[in-house]
Amino acid sequence: MRFKSLTLIIALTICFSSFAQEDKHFIVPELMVGSIVPNYLKAPSFGMKVGGAVTYYKSAESNTPTNRYYNKPLLGLQAGVYRLGNPQVYGNEFNLMPVLGLRMKKGMFQWGIGTSYFTKTYRQDERNQSIGSHFNWAFNWMYYRSFKLFEENDLRIGFGYRHSSNGHTQLPNYGLNSAILSITIIPSELKTSMPGKQKTDRSRSAFIKSRSGIGIHEFGGTTKPVGGEKKLVFSQSIGVGFTFKEHFRWYAGFGTRHYQHYADSIKNSPELQALNVHPNNHFFMMGVEYLIYHIGLSIEGGINLSKPFYYHFSKEFENTESIKYTLKKIFPSRMGLKLYLINTAKKPKHNVYFSAHINANFGQADFSEASLGYVYSFK
Numbered sequence: 001m002r003f004k005s006l007t008l009i010i011a012l013t014i015c016f017s018s019f020a021q022e023d024k025h026f027i028v029p030e031l032m033v034g035s036i037v038p039n040y041l042k043a044p045s046f047g048m049k050v051g052g053a054v055t056y057y058k059s060a061e062s063n064t065p066t067n068r069y070y071n072k073p074l075l076g077l078q079a080g081v082y083r084l085g086n087p088q089v090y091g092n093e094f095n096l097m098p099v100l101g102l103r104m105k106k107g108m109f110q111w112g113i114g115t116s117y118f119t120k121t122y123r124q125d126e127r128n129q130s131i132g133s134h135f136n137w138a139f140n141w142m143y144y145r146s147f148k149l150f151e152e153n154d155l156r157i158g159f160g161y162r163h164s165s166n167g168h169t170q171l172p173n174y175g176l177n178s179a180i181l182s183i184t185i186i187p188s189e190l191k192t193s194m195p196g197k198q199k200t201d202r203s204r205s206a207f208i209k210s211r212s213g214i215g216i217h218e219f220g221g222t223t224k225p226v227g228g229e230k231k232l233v234f235s236q237s238i239g240v241g242f243t244f245k246e247h248f249r250w251y252a253g254f255g256t257r258h259y260q261h262y263a264d265s266i267k268n269s270p271e272l273q274a275l276n277v278h279p280n281n282h283f284f285m286m287g288v289e290y291l292i293y294h295i296g297l298s299i300e301g302g303i304n305l306s307k308p309f310y311y312h313f314s315k316e317f318e319n320t321e322s323i324k325y326t327l328k329k330i331f332p333s334r335m336g337l338k339l340y341l342i343n344t345a346k347k348p349k350h351n352v353y354f355s356a357h358i359n360a361n362f363g364q365a366d367f368s369e370a371s372l373g374y375v376y377s378f379k
Contacts, residue, residue, distance in 0.1 A: 024059040030156075030184035036085055036130075037177040040223075044089050044127045049178055051082030055099060059190065066293060066345045069247045074101030074190075075292065078112060078140075089128050090176075091120030093164070095138045098337075100292065111297070112140040113337055116164045122172050129223055133170035137358050137368070139163045139335075142182065149185065158182035167358045167368030169216055169230060172223040175365070202245060206378045209251060210238045213371030215359065219261040221317030222364065231260040233367045237285065243377065246347065249289040249296075254305075257281040262309040272312065282306040283332055293345055296338035296353065304330055310361075328361035335360075338373070351375045 030053055036046040057076040060067040067073070076099050084090035097114020116138035118131050142160035149155040159182070165175035215233035219225075239253020262279030266272045287300035304310075310329050314320045336357030342348040355371045 023061050024189065026057040026059065026187060026190050027054065028057060028184060028186055028190070029054045030158075030182045032080070032082070032180050032182045034162075034178050034180035036090075037179055039177055040129060040174050043129075044086060046090075047085030049082055049085045049180070051080060051093070053078050053080035053182075055079075057101070057190065064345065065246055066291075069245055070292070071103045073103070073292070074108070074110075075099075076101070078114075084176075087120075089120065089125045090131070091118055091124070093118050093176075095164075097138055097140060098295075099140070100290075100297065101144075107143060107145040110140070110142040110144065110158075110160075112138075113297075113335070114138050118164070118176075129172040130174045130176040131164070131166075132172045133166040136164040136166045142180070144182070146186065148188075152188050153185050154188050154190075156182075156184050156186045165358070165365050167217070168365040169218055169368050171218050171220050171225065171228065173365055174222055205243050206240065207243055207249070207251075207375055208238070208240050208378075209253070209373060209375045210236075211355070211371045211373030212236050213355075213357075213369045215257075215367040215369035217261070217367035219265075231264070233260065233369070234258045235369065235371070239285070239287075243291075246345070247291045249291065250287075251289070252284070252286045255283055255285055257283075259309070262313070265312075266309065272309075277308050277312065279309055280306070281310075281332075285332070285334075287334070289338070291344040293343050294340045296340060296344070296355075298334070298336060298338060298355075298357075300334040302332050304332055324362075328364055331362045332366075333360045333362065334358070334369075336369075347377065349377050349379065351377075 032051050034049045036049055055076050055078040057074045059074055060072050078097055078099050080095050082093040084093055093116055095116035097112040099110055099112035101108050101110045116136045117134055121131050121134055122128050140162050142158045144156050144158035146154040146156045160180050162178040162180055163175060166173055213235040216230055218228045218230050220228050235257040237253055237255030239251045241249055241251025243249050259279050266277055266279055282305045283302050285300050285302035287298055289296045289298040314325050319325055334357045336355055338353045338355040340351050340353045342351045353373045357369045359366045359369055
């Protein structure tokens with residue numbers, strides 16, 4: 001099962017999990033225009049990116065602690081289709097992602113993560129070094145402002161950024177970045193202004209967490225070799241942290257990863273064996289997580305304590321002399337979604353989760369991963 005497809009399960013959970021009966025439902029179409037942002041030399045011309053999206057929103061109206069903390073958030077599922085400016089090279093893009101709309105004093109910030117499908121890849125046109133596979137991760141950040149238009153409708157204008165990448169599971173994998181402008185008409189009931197000041201829980205409680213994951217990636221640099229064998233990455237981590245106001249988590253801990261590609265390369269190289277190079281990665285990680293009922297949105301960054309094979313990897317496929325190499329060797333990062341078995345708003349003492357994450361060396365994708373985790377909360 002593709003790791004990108006796992007996010008669809010989480011998306012459906014977000015949209016169809018039960019909330020209070022007074023929650024309101026909206027369907028909002030929007031027109032989007034923009035441009036692909038080039039991220040490698042000799043990239044072909046892009047032209048205008050044009051498309052549209054339809055978002056199904058649930059406006060959380062009930063007076064629960066979660067809704068108070070997020071100021072009555074908008075939870076939804078967005079489907080979109082885009083013409084990528086140069087269809088001979090890039091084709092068209094289709095994506096599906098869960099979204100979270102956070103109301104601000106002026107406007108709304110929307111964040112989404114899901115999956116995208118591209119009709120053309122490097123295998124259809126070698127000029128397309130951005131997309132190496134049909135299925136990819138999709139990320140979306142948007143800021144919206146609404147203006148009164150008619151008695152029952154508002155004009156909503158937005159701008160943002162979109163990114164698609166297959167998580168280094170199939171090369172080449174520069175990823176596709178886009179700057180986007182959006183325009184639509186929304187019901188006035190969906191107004192994005194900040195609600196009145198709400199009282200939120202100021203509690204703080206400690207927790208301990210552990211997880212074990214399996215990832216997959218293709219051995220090589222961003223653009224080569226193409227069509228290489230895919231192998232597994234095994235990871236484990238443990239950490240401690242605090243849950244603030246029942247809905248925001250900060251944590252830190254340590255972890256390790258074992259790269260099968262690295263292990264096989266060392267096995268076949270007497271030189272690396274003589275240097276006692278090992279295929280493991282030991283790291284320190286810090287992260288934040290936003291809890292929304294059964295869903296956790298997590299972002300992590302850290303420092304590699306040991307990753308000896310990365311020098312030999314970069315020497316073969318990339319460049320060991322640049323500042324980018326130093327940053328990628330030192331700083332790992334992760335971003336993804338967690339699906340909790342028990343609703344986090346119930347503050348369970350024991351909880352387990354399944355997660356889908358994309359892992360990176362600094363900003364460059366490393367591997368896609370699925371994990372099973374456990375959280376113990378101290379009362």
